Amino acid sequence: MNNIIRGRVAAWTLAAAAAAALLLAPAAQAGPGDLGNADDVINSLKAQGNKVIVTKTGNKPLSQCVATRVRKDLDVYGNPRIYPNISSGPTRRMWLYSVYHVDIQC
Numbered sequence: 001m002n003n004i005i006r007g008r009v010a011a012w013t014l015a016a017a018a019a020a021a022l023l024l025a026p027a028a029q030a031g032p033g034d035l036g037n038a039d040d041v042i043n044s045l046k047a048q049g050n051k052v053i054v055t056k057t058g059n060k061p062l063s064q065c066v067a068t069r070v071r072k073d074l075d076v077y078g079n080p081r082i083y084p085n086i087s088s089g090p091t092r093r094m095w096l097y098s099v100y101h102v103d104i105q106c
Contacts, residue, residue: 034066034068035069035070036067037063037066037067038062038063038066038067038106039063039065041067041070041102042054042062042067051097051098051099051100052099052100052101053073053099054101054104055101055102055103055104057104057105057106058105059106061106062104064106065106066105067103067104068104068105069101069102069103070101071101072098072099073098073099073100073101074098074099075097075098076095076096076097076098076099077093078096079092079094080094
């Protein structure tokens with residue numbers, strides 16, 4: 001076997017080993033299902049123009065809770081008129097906001 005073929009085989013072997021290590025490595029998490037401070041998660045979604053529906057477990061204040069799950073529900077679109085002063089004018093489809101469900105644990 002010449003050196004070029006040996007080099008290619010070695011490179012492919014290393015690439016396969018690296019890919020296997022990445023695929024089999026466990027994901028790092030702060031805790032089971034912990035996505036971070038509930039206030040931060042909710043405020044981040046709202047800052048992007050989204051509507052947020054919260055399902056809370058526990059009776060502590062929101063600032064002491066963690067988000068455990070975020071699910072995107074739907075996108076809401078509108079059809080505003082391009083020329084608002086003309087009642088029969090053309091419209092365009094436009095994204096208004098998305099709805100997210102956030103589960104929090106306190």
